[in-house]
Amino acid sequence: MVRKKLRELMSKREWCKGxxxxxxxxxxxxxxxxxxxxxxxxxxxxxxxxRMCELRCxxxxxxxxxxxxxxxxxxxxxVIGNEACVxxxxxxxxxxxxxxxxTPSTDxxxxxxxxxxxxxxxELPVYEMVMRAxxxxxxxxxxxxxxxxxxxxxxxxxxxxxxxxxxVQDDFVExxxxxxxxxxxxxxxxxx
Numbered sequence: 066m067v068r069k070k071l072r073e074l075m076s077k078r079e080w081c082k083g084x085x086x087x088x089x090x091x092x093x094x095x096x097x098x099x100x101x102x103x104x105x106x107x108x109x110x111x112x113x114x115x116r117m118c119e120l121r122c123x124x125x126x127x128x129x130x131x132x133x134x135x136x137x138x139x140x141x142x143x144v145i146g147n148e149a150c151v152x153x154x155x156x157x158x159x160x161x162x163x164x165x166x167x168t169p170s171t172d173x174x175x176x177x178x179x180x181x182x183x184x185x186x187x188e189l190p191v192y193e194m195v196m197r198a199x200x201x202x203x204x205x206x207x208x209x210x211x212x213x214x215x216x217x218x219x220x221x222x223x224x225x226x227x228x229x230x231x232x233v234q235d236d237f238v239e240x241x242x243x244x245x246x247x248x249x250x251x252x253x254x255x256x257x
């Protein structure tokens with residue numbers, strides 16, 4: 066995979082509300098908020114073009130332009146099916162994938178994963194934990210979501226738990242809360 070090089074990090078100052086999401090998510094501390102609480106690129110030479118700032122900006126105030134926007138065009142290969150989907154997602158900046166447990170194409174009990182890209186790979190025993198603690202696969206998705214929050218710290222766990230309490234039928238709040246905590250505890254040790 067070709068390493069992308071930053072051409073320009075553009076920010077629309079009038080659109081930026083200074084929420085700081087981009088600052089919190091930037092793995093190389095390239096961006097900061099200035100005295101006016103607006104985004105500014107303080108170390109553009111350190112940018113790895115992960116596009117986390119651009120993808121997560123709620124105001125669409127950030128655009129990352131790379132020198133290699135058409136990098137995939139230099140390598141022509143025929144790929145089909147899942148491989149095409151995965152390579153396209155990686156090229157587009159995918160940084161997290163969760164396969165639904167008990168699905169043969171993503172469950173490690175049925176398939177072997179291989180590393181084809183330079184990315185951190187974490188395999189978590191979601192299915193096993195859910196079945197041991199809860200016994201129902203219906204909440205595997207909430208467990209995977211909890212693992213994502215544990216791994217990436219995208220939102221406060223308290224916010225998710227409040228949403229579960231507010232939006233899930235009363236009969237299912239406890240099981241979903243338990244599944245979220247299971248996943249969060251699974252992902253937390255792998256946080257960088």
